[in-house]
Amino acid sequence: MNQLAQDSFTPFPGISAQVYSRADFEAVRDIVYDIAGIVLPAGKATLVYSRLAPLVRDSGQQTFSRFIEFIKKDDTARRKTINALTTNHTFFYRESHHFEHLASHVRPLLLDKIRSRQPVRIWSAGCSTGEELYSLTMTLFGPDKAAARPFLDGNLAILATDLADHAVAGAKAATYPFEALKDVPPALTNTWVKREGDLAKIAPELCAKIHVKRLNLLGEWPMNKQFDVIFCRNVMIYFDQPTKDRLVARFADQLLPGGHLYIGHSERVAGPAQVVLTLVGSTIYRKDRM
Numbered sequence: 480m481n482q483l484a485q486d487s488f489t490p491f492p493g494i495s496a497q498v499y500s501r502a503d504f505e506a507v508r509d510i511v512y513d514i515a516g517i518v519l520p521a522g523k524a525t526l527v528y529s530r531l532a533p534l535v536r537d538s539g540q541q542t543f544s545r546f547i548e549f550i551k552k553d554d555t556a557r558r559k560t561i562n563a564l565t566t567n568h569t570f571f572y573r574e575s576h577h578f579e580h581l582a583s584h585v586r587p588l589l590l591d592k593i594r595s596r597q598p599v600r601i602w603s604a605g606c607s608t609g610e611e612l613y614s615l616t617m618t619l620f621g622p623d624k625a626a627a628r629p630f631l632d633g634n635l636a637i638l639a640t641d642l643a644d645h646a647v648a649g650a651k652a653a654t655y656p657f658e659a660l661k662d663v664p665p666a667l668t669n670t671w672v673k674r675e676g677d678l679a680k681i682a683p684e685l686c687a688k689i690h691v692k693r694l695n696l697l698g699e700w701p702m703n704k705q706f707d708v709i710f711c712r713n714v715m716i717y718f719d720q721p722t723k724d725r726l727v728a729r730f731a732d733q734l735l736p737g738g739h740l741y742i743g744h745s746e747r748v749a750g751p752a753q754v755v756l757t758l759v760g761s762t763i764y765r766k767d768r769m
């Protein structure tokens with residue numbers, strides 16, 4: 480029994496254990512952990528119930544235990560279950576010091592690279608609905624479209640990935656309530672965002688440099704090139720320490736020497752990757768040049 484199973488189990492009052500029991504919660508918890516690495520402590524039993532109850536109902540299964548047997552065999556239902564148990568909270572310009580660092584320290588290096596016709600690769604890993612992705616891309620391009628030409632015309636590719644289908648769809652749509660961009664410097668939104676009523680649409684020429692894909696960070700990574708910059712923020716908080724350590728080591732391998740890794744405010748690099756990743760700012764790491 481792992482430490483999580485020892486936590487208290489507090490299902491909804493009024494929910495019969497024949498519909499949703501501790502064993503059902505633990506079965507869901509194990510499936511989500513095995514597939515996505517997401518840890519669901521017993522304190523999340525109510526959240527699991529409320530997120531999955533509509534899926535249980537729609538599937539025609541009467542109880543969670545029957546639903547669990549069903550998703551073990553049905554890939555689509557299992558995928559919807561995982562989608563429903565991800566937490567996708569995000570917002571534009573979250574942890575603004577990362578974007579300030581990107582603009583002042585990394586952008587000049589990448590501008591030099593792209594001007595000298597070298598490729599530039601950036602990855603927003605666990606991008607949710609794209610607010611981080613577009614915050615970083617607008618920052619990279621800067622407020623002056625003419626000055627952004629080397630990026631727009633050059634060998635730049637920005638990859639954004641998430642496990643959840645609805646998150647990937649949101650990031651691809653590149654359309655947000657205008658109010659959601661209130662923390663982005665107006666100089667950037669003036670250049671890269673078109674207002675249509677209450678909506679903000681990200682400029683198509685900026686989107687043209689972006690590829691949004693579904694990717695499970697625990698699975699195979701199909702990318703064969705290394706990255707100059709990786710953002711993976713507020714994703715590892717859902718993982719246990721061995722998963723975090725393995726993931727950070729993979730990010731370190733996937734970074735070019737001199738490349739930067741940005742992680743969330745409550746996260747830190749531990750494990751084998753510490754040898755090659757140097758802390759250069761608050762939750763900002765640079766891979767040592769060999």
Ligand SMILES: C[S@@+](CC[C@H](N)C(=O)[O-])C[C@H]1O[C@@H](n2cnc3c(N)ncnc32)[C@H](O)[C@@H]1O
Nearest residue numbers: 515565567568569605607642643695696712713
């Ligand atoms: C809280 S959001 C963070 C979004 C953004 N990076 C930020 O900091 O605002 C966490 C995201 O990680 C994704 N995620 C969780 N487990 C994942 C996994 N195993 N592979 C890929 N993405 C995962 C979730 O779907 C969710 O959209």
